[in-house]
């Protein structure tokens with residue numbers, strides 16, 4: 001069993017809900033998932049020691065939040081090369097945040113990112129059966145690539 005960190009930012013709880021559903025998918029695929037707010041991390045070492053990483057942030061003002069930018073600079077201090085990764089976020093109309101985070105994980109950290117790309121979900125569908133399934137499937141796409 002491997003250990004996956006799902007670290008997220010969320011102002012009104014939508015991206016947090018996505019994080020919890022993604023964790024369910026990871027657990028269904030046989031692995032452990034920790035779901036934590038990015039504000040819980042103050043030092044790079046606290047992010048270390050996971051086998052895979054899924055980062056999430058909503059889009060505000062066509063951007064990720066300032067807190068997520070700080071968190072990504074913190075994660076830069078780790079060696080994440082080759083580790084499995086994914087990125088997600090809730091939005092209403094433009095949804096830039098998740099693909100931007102996904103790109104940073106792929107091109108800067110050189111992680112092995114899920115074939116599904118970034119998971120951007122409109123906030124209105126997160127609490128539906130389809131929204132929950134999309135998140136669980138996303139978690140499974142990370143989990144099934146990890147050796148048990």
Ligand SMILES: Cc1cc2nc3c(=O)[nH]c(=O)nc-3n(C[C@H](O)[C@H](O)[C@H](O)COP(=O)(O)O)c2cc1C
Nearest residue numbers: 011012013014015058061062091092093094095123
């Ligand atoms: C001030 C403000 C600015 C926003 N800007 C964007 C935006 O540029 N693009 C977009 O797709 N959604 C935008 N949104 C919508 C949020 O991304 C959406 O409500 C999201 O579900 C919030 O997620 P959270 O509950 O995890 O914070 C904005 C919302 C607010 C309140």
